[in-house]
Structures are given as C-alpha cells and as structure tokens.
Amino acid sequence: MSRIPIILLSIASGVAASMAVIALMMPDVPHPPNVPFRTTPEEDRVIFEGCLVFFAVAYATARTLYRLVGAEDGALAVADTASQHMPVLHVLASAMLIVIALPTVWGGHARLRDWLTLGLGGILLPMAVRDLLEALRRHRPFGLNFGSPRRGRPEC
Known part of the structure; x- marks a missing residue:
C-alpha cells in the first residue's frame, strides 16, 4: 500500500471521529436563540x-x-x-x-455517546502515553535519561 491511500484513510478516520464526537455532543449544548453567529463556551469546548x-x-x-x-x-x-507536539496533544485529547x-x-x-467517548479515550490514552515516553526518550530534554542506557557517558 502506498503512502497516499494511508494518508487519505488517516484523514478520513480523523474527520469521521471528530464529526461523530461533535454530532454526539452538540445537541445537548445550549445555544441562545436569535444569536446566529456567536458561539457559547460550551460550543467552543465541543469544537x-x-x-x-x-x-x-x-x-x-x-x-497503525x-x-x-x-x-x-x-x-x-x-x-x-509528530514527535514534537503530537504526543502531548494525544495525551490531552484522550485524557x-x-x-x-x-x-x-x-x-x-x-448514554451511548458517553460510553463511546469513554471507550475512545480509553483506547487512545495508552497509545498517547507510550508515544510521549518515546518522544521524551528520543529527544532527551534537559539531559534527562528516562530509562534508556547511558552511551558514551562516563560513570561518576
């Protein structure tokens, strides 16, 4: 399988999942009548x-x-x-x-939407934490060593 179908399937799955979350959550969000172009904080949160x-x-x-x-x-x-910002975004989204x-x-x-939301978060959270730990190991910010072996460093 080439890159283009994988990219298109990934984008389509992201759009479908986000539209499903918005569609499931938006009906319960109160919207003031007679204010067509203003969003409420609840609508902003759902978006x-x-x-x-x-x-x-x-x-x-x-x-995957x-x-x-x-x-x-x-x-x-x-x-x-995605190694710089996406692990943090994944953890935030799933949490x-x-x-x-x-x-x-x-x-x-x-309701069904609550169970679906909880299930999606539960599936994504372990993947997100793993990605974040991998990114921290790869980039080693501030000289931290997160469990990987010391290479080329003298023991003190």
Whole structure:
C-alpha cells in the first residue's frame, strides 16, 4: 500500500471521529436563540474536543496502518513528523475524553455517546502515553535519561 491511500484513510478516520464526537455532543449544548453567529463556551469546548479527536485519531490511524502493512519506515516518518507536539496533544485529547465522559458514566446516567467517548479515550490514552515516553526518550530534554542506557557517558 502506498503512502497516499494511508494518508487519505488517516484523514478520513480523523474527520469521521471528530464529526461523530461533535454530532454526539452538540445537541445537548445550549445555544441562545436569535444569536446566529456567536458561539457559547460550551460550543467552543465541543469544537475544541473535535479538533483534538481529529489529530489524535488521524495520527494513530496512520501509524497503525503503516505498521499493519509492514512499512515501518512510514510509521517512523509519522512518528518523526509528530514527535514534537503530537504526543502531548494525544495525551490531552484522550485524557479530556475520559474526564468528560467519566462523571456521567460513573453517576449511572450514561448514554451511548458517553460510553463511546469513554471507550475512545480509553483506547487512545495508552497509545498517547507510550508515544510521549518515546518522544521524551528520543529527544532527551534537559539531559534527562528516562530509562534508556547511558552511551558514551562516563560513570561518576
């Protein structure tokens, strides 16, 4: 499989997931009547969540598809492209999905959308934490060594 279909499938999955999140959450958001072009803070939050879900799902899908077809160089290219900002965005997105859905599920008033949101966050969070730890190991900010072996450094 070449890069173009994987990229298109990744974008399509990100768009589908973000549109699903927005469609599931937007009907419950109150909107003031007679104010057609102003958004409420709740609407802004839903749109923000949709954007986070788009990036998280698109990158996760691309990485997974490249690994499924055995193109490890493609998976590495996705990881290198996203290595600076995407791990943090993935952690925030998945944690936000869990935090949003958990009180409703925990309280016993969950609807299907709450379970779907919680499930998506639960699937993405371990992947996001793994990506963040990989990025920290790769970039080693501030000289931290995050469990990788010391190479070429004298022992003190």
